Amino acid sequence: MTSPLLKIENLKVHFPVKGGILLRAAAHNKAVDGISIELEQGETLGLVGESGCGKSTFGKAIVRLLKPTEGKITFEGTDVTDLSRKAMKPLRRDVQMIFQDPGESLNSRLTVGSLISEAFDIHGIGEPAWRRTRTLELLEQVGLPAAAADRFPFEFSGGQRQRIGIARAIALEPKLIVCDEPVSALDVSIQSQILNLLLDLQADMQLSYLFIAHDLAVVKHISDRIAIMYLGQLMEVGSADEIYADPRHPYTRALIAAIPEPDPARRNRPKMILQGDVPSPINPPSGCVFHTRCPHVQDKCKAEKPVLRDLIASDGSPRQLACHFDL
Amino acid sequence: MVDQSEKTAPLLHVKDLVTAFDTEGGQIKAVDGVSFSLQPGRTLGIVGESGCGKTVTALSIINLLPKPTADILEGEIWFEGEDLASAPIERLHDIRGERIGMIFQEPMTALNPVHRVGRQIMETLKLHRDISDADALRATISMLEKVGIPSPEVRVSEYPHQLSGGMRQRVMIAMALICDPSLVIADEPTTALDVTIQAQILELLQDMQNKLNTSVIMITHDLGVIAETCDDVLVMYAGRVAEQGSVDDVFNNPMHPYTQGLLSSIPRLNSPRKTKLPTIEGMVPSLTDMPTGCRFNNRCPYADELCVSSYPQLDGEDGFHQAACHHWRKIDAQLHSGTTS
Incomplete structure (x- = not known):
């Protein structure tokens, strides 16, 4: 069996919450609290959760924009958890990121051309003439005119700016792209254009995606596998079709039921509305972190934390669930 | 439903509303000739993409427009027997919060x-x-x-x-x-919230509406929210109404190519994974640089010379489900022959 492209073992990212006059760490925000998951070459793993569940922190830790507190990240068999900045440089070519708001993530003082060819400068790839040609090719690949190279990011719409962000991310022909809410800031008619572009690029370049989003319908459309995250932990992992057709975790069921469907005929379907708010990750609930909102809560859930256990899915695909019960 | 809407007097009737902003580049009409009615106790959804004028339409009703840059240029806004478009500001002070409640996004x-x-x-x-x-x-x-x-x-x-x-x-x-208002305007009330909280708030809004028999104008970009909560819908594009009708009619049998494009471009939970989504090519034209004729003509697969030369008026089989498209009959026939053959 080949080793996975990316292997995450018990990853934790805790942020100190400072208090008192000496500003000592009074508590810790457990944004990511013990996540283990693998990602295969060419696969799209969707990561779904509500705001504050730690999904963006997880994405940033994988590209090492944040240093993990604990755990191990293995990329193509190499442990990259504690690599220095310098030793990280080859990894940066292979792992790229696309951000939610391309208006904020693009330097407004650089032309689109220099934004894209910046990557070649940093990694010392090619001669200036080659860099220019390659930049124009990349623009074409993401559906922008060659004239865009000499213009500035503010001259473009949100959807076009996201295309620029994508051109930057694919410039070094990476193996993995972490997409952090890449379409949630875009209008409906533009969302589908960007999703189609990501699908095309994946087919052309054998890319792997970690696709982070809160919209389960979007994630289901683009992903092969889906992981459901709540308060820094994984609740359920499975193939995209299985997660939707047969959700096993009460939180997954609630998430699917809560999505407003653009079909008036489905208006009166049974709904399961979760009560209360997401608890604070600084002081997460004991036992199962979901127990404060779970409609099936038992005493065991308050005392004992469920492990992410393996299940057999009905179609034979690997499936994991963090719940004490088979509901 | 058509009969009912014709019999009872509407709670709100907006007629030929034009609201414009003064900018350095000249006057921009963010809302350009919008008309609609709202019956008592019903929920009207206004849906469209950023910049289509849905929020400006709502703000015009209670005249909460940013002064002095924006103003209502033309049109009438009839609410409970008076024209709010020509009412003095003191009268609006009385109405806001008392007869018309507002819920904002953030x-x-x-x-x-x-x-x-x-x-x-x-x-x-x-x-x-x-x-x-x-x-x-x-x-x-x-x-x-x-x-x-x-x-x-x-x-x-x-x-x-x-x-x-x-x-x-x-x-x-x-x-x-x-204050038990007869109309509540909710502008993207759940956009800033997580899905599980959004479900709570939408349920609460519907609950309260049923108890108090309030009419609601629900402004959103989310077609799912419209389908779940509204009776009627107004689809706006570039400052004008593209299509209007009951939610069932508009979602099940969209007449305007823009509505058809929007509905088919959203990924759904039960659609096949990793397939290309149908898209609406291009993007919404800037308000300073509107195409002549139909404003959707530069993105529309059915556009011809007529669409460039004249703006289509709202038209349809009945007075209720209507679209602003010259070719809706032809498109409708084409779509239906496509599904039967």
């Missing part, structure tokens, strides 16, 4: 951070009713309880930052409903 910016939430709700009540402080406080606590805030007698004296996003939106709803 309750953190809509609520005053330095006043306790109870005081902000009571303010509305005291402004419009002759009521003692003690009675106003009692009414406020009871309203907070109705909108599902736990321990309302404690929460009433808390500040907005002490509440979660979902709780703040509940406070906004309490404030909008405290």
Whole structure:
């Protein structure tokens, strides 16, 4: 069996919450609290959760924009958890990121051309003439005119700016792209254009995606596998079709039921509305972190934390669930 | 449904509304000739992408437009027997909060951070009713309880930052409903909230509406929210109405190519994975650079010379489900022959 492209073992990212006059760490925000998951070459793993569940922190830790507190990240068999900045440089070519708001993530003082060819400068790839040609090719690949190279990011719409962000991310022909809410800031008619572009690029370049989003319908459309995250932990992992057709975790069921469907005929379907708010990750609930909102809560859930256990899915695909019960 | 809407007098009737902004580049018509009616007790959804004029339409109704840059140039806004477009501002002060409640997208910016939430709700009540402080406080606590805030007698004296996003939106709803208005305008009320909280708030809004028989204008970019909560819908594009009708008619049998494109481009939970989604090519034209004729003509697969030379008026089989498209009959016939053959 080949080793996975990316292997995450018990990853934790805790942020100190400072208090008192000496500003000592009074508590810790457990944004990511013990996540283990693998990602295969060419696969799209969707990561779904509500705001504050730690999904963006997880994405940033994988590209090492944040240093993990604990755990191990293995990329193509190499442990990259504690690599220095310098030793990280080859990894940066292979792992790229696309951000939610391309208006904020693009330097407004650089032309689109220099934004894209910046990557070649940093990694010392090619001669200036080659860099220019390659930049124009990349623009074409993401559906922008060659004239865009000499213009500035503010001259473009949100959807076009996201295309620029994508051109930057694919410039070094990476193996993995972490997409952090890449379409949630875009209008409906533009969302589908960007999703189609990501699908095309994946087919052309054998890319792997970690696709982070809160919209389960979007994630289901683009992903092969889906992981459901709540308060820094994984609740359920499975193939995209299985997660939707047969959700096993009460939180997954609630998430699917809560999505407003653009079909008036489905208006009166049974709904399961979760009560209360997401608890604070600084002081997460004991036992199962979901127990404060779970409609099936038992005493065991308050005392004992469920492990992410393996299940057999009905179609034979690997499936994991963090719940004490088979509901 | 058509008969019913013709018999009863509408609560709100907007006629040929034109609202414009003064900019350095000249006058821009953000809303350009919008007409619609809202029947008592019903929910009208206004849906469209950023810049289509849905929020400006709503703000025009209660004249909360940013002055002096924006103003209503033309049109009538008939609400409970008076024309709000020509009413003096003092009259609007009386109507806002009393007859028409507002719920905004981001309750953190809509609520005053330095006043306790109870005081902000009571303010509305005291402004419009002759009521003692003690009675106003009692009414406020009871309203907070109705909108599902736990321990309302404690929460009433808390500040907005002490509440979660979902709780703040509940406070906004309490404030909008405290004077028992006949119309509530909700501008993207759940866009800033997580899905599980959004489901709570939408359920609460529908619950309250059923109890109080309030009419609601729901402004959103989310077609799912429209399908779940509205009776009727107005699809806006580039400052004009592209299509209007009951939610069932518009979603099941969209007439305008823009509505058809929008509905087919959204990924759905039950659609096949990793397939290419149908798209609407190009993007919304800038308000400073509108195409002549139909504003959708540069993105429309059916556009011809007629679409460039003249703007289509709303038209349809009945007076209720209508689209602003020259070719809706032809497109309709084409789509239906396509599905049968």
